Amino acid sequence: MAKITLENLGHSYMESPQSEADWALKKLNIDWEDGGAYALLGPSGCGKTTLLSIISGLLHPSAGRVLFDDKDVTDLPPDQRHIAQVFQFPVVYDTMTVYDNLAFPLRNRHVPEADVDKRVREIAEMIDLTDTLGSRAKGLTADGKQKISLGRGLVRSDVNVIMFDEPLTVIDPHLKWLLRSKLKELHQRVKTTMIYVTHDQTEALTFADKVVVMNLGEVVQIGTPVDLFERPQHTFVGHFIGSPGMNVLPCAVEDGKPHFAGTEIDTASDKNLNDIKGTLQIGVRPEFVQFADKGVPAKVVKVSDAGRFRIVETHADDTSIKLLVPEGQGIPADDAYLAFDRNHTQVYRDGWIVA
Numbered sequence: 280m281a282k283i284t285l286e287n288l289g290h291s292y293m294e295s296p297q298s299e300a301d302w303a304l305k306k307l308n309i310d311w312e313d314g315g316a317y318a319l320l321g322p323s324g325c326g327k328t329t330l331l332s333i334i335s336g337l338l339h340p341s342a343g344r345v346l347f348d349d350k351d352v353t354d355l356p357p358d359q360r361h362i363a364q365v366f367q368f369p370v371v372y373d374t375m376t377v378y379d380n381l382a383f384p385l386r387n388r389h390v391p392e393a394d395v396d397k398r399v400r401e402i403a404e405m406i407d408l409t410d411t412l413g414s415r416a417k418g419l420t421a422d423g424k425q426k427i428s429l430g431r432g433l434v435r436s437d438v439n440v441i442m443f444d445e446p447l448t449v450i451d452p453h454l455k456w457l458l459r460s461k462l463k464e465l466h467q468r469v470k471t472t473m474i475y476v477t478h479d480q481t482e483a484l485t486f487a488d489k490v491v492v493m494n495l496g497e498v499v500q501i502g503t504p505v506d507l508f509e510r511p512q513h514t515f516v517g518h519f520i521g522s523p524g525m526n527v528l529p530c531a532v533e534d535g536k537p538h539f540a541g542t543e544i545d546t547a548s549d550k551n552l553n554d555i556k557g558t559l560q561i562g563v564r565p566e567f568v569q570f571a572d573k574g575v576p577a578k579v580v581k582v583s584d585a586g587r588f589r590i591v592e593t594h595a596d597d598t599s600i601k602l603l604v605p606e607g608q609g610i611p612a613d614d615a616y617l618a619f620d621r622n623h624t625q626v627y628r629d630g631w632i633v634a
């Protein structure tokens with residue numbers, strides 16, 4: 280296990296990058312604590328694979344350093360970094376038994392056979408493969424094979440970090456949640472540093488204690504699932520996490536205060552906005568908007584049933600604002616007023632939260 284530090288890390292696939300856009304990874308500074316469960320979350324093309332490849336040593340960064348427990352490993356080849364990886368497609372030796380698959384990394388490292396046996400049985404029990412130890416891996420389903428890939432990482436005692444790269448892609452939807460909760464449970468038992476890469480917010484939020492959200496090669500927020508929900512640091516996080524995502528409204532300034540649709544909006548920050556340059560916006564999640572007797576005038580345009588609540592879309596000043604209304608609570612037929620929960624309403628400047 281190890282603490283992993285990325286220090287001023289950057290990468291461009293171009294020989295002489297000119298502009299910001301030429302960098303697949305812009306300057307990153309991240310500390311992944313020893314034994315933590317992390318997710319790396321972001322849309323396709325945001326730089327997740329590039330970052331994983333740099334940590335595993337397959338790619339040398341154009342700038343910055345990678346440290347494991349404060350030791351610089353930037354120039355170390357992959358086999359000297361002691362990383363276990365679980366990929367989208369399970370990597371198993373089909374003709375070997377499950378037992379031999381799990382034993383393989385240990386035998387490769389010349390671990391005495393008695394210790395191999397003890398460790399293989401211990402890990403098989405953790406990942407529910409004890410009953411299949413004598414079977415050929417070929418006969419297993421995709422989730423069974425993915426458990427073997429994971430088990431091969433877990434048996435090793437020299438592993439600094441286990442990295443998962445979209446590991447549930449080929450798993451049947453009804454088994455996904457089982458494997459997802461198994462991973463979480465395993466992390467709590469073994470406490471190995473784990474980094475889980477995905478573009479799926481549910482996977483990231485259920486697995487990780489802390490989520491690193493990336494967009495366009497940049498880290499936009501590192502936080503607990505609650506942080507990301509309650510206080511998105513960037514409008515991208517507000518949009519990308521949550522369903523539906525955060526409402527983002529144009530913000531006008533009068534007397535230093537934020538206004539929308541001719542109404543002053545109370546927000547979590549008292550900052551005077553007069554001196555703030557750039558494009559200002561107001562962000563508020565649908566969970567924190569309510570119908571009220573006064574507030575922002577709006578028209579109800581659409582109601583969708585989502586089980587225990589309804590998603591109501593309104594229009595205010597040509598801007599769509601969504602809110603969640605619990606079952607059984609009334610919805611105005613047409614004209615309405617909206618109130619925002621002050622503590623969960625934020626002002627953003629050029630995308631970033633105004634503290």
Ligand SMILES: Nc1ncnc2c1ncn2[C@@H]1O[C@H](COP(=O)(O)OP(=O)(O)OP(=O)(O)O)[C@@H](O)[C@H]1O
Pocket residue numbers: 292303321322323324325326327328329330478
């Ligand atoms: N070998 C390469 N040569 C040039 N550009 C690349 C190369 N690999 C990735 N890129 C570019 O770097 C950026 C980041 O790509 P990367 O594959 O790291 O993103 P990602 O978040 O892993 O996406 P996905 O989820 O689709 O794999 C993208 O703009 C991509 O086009």
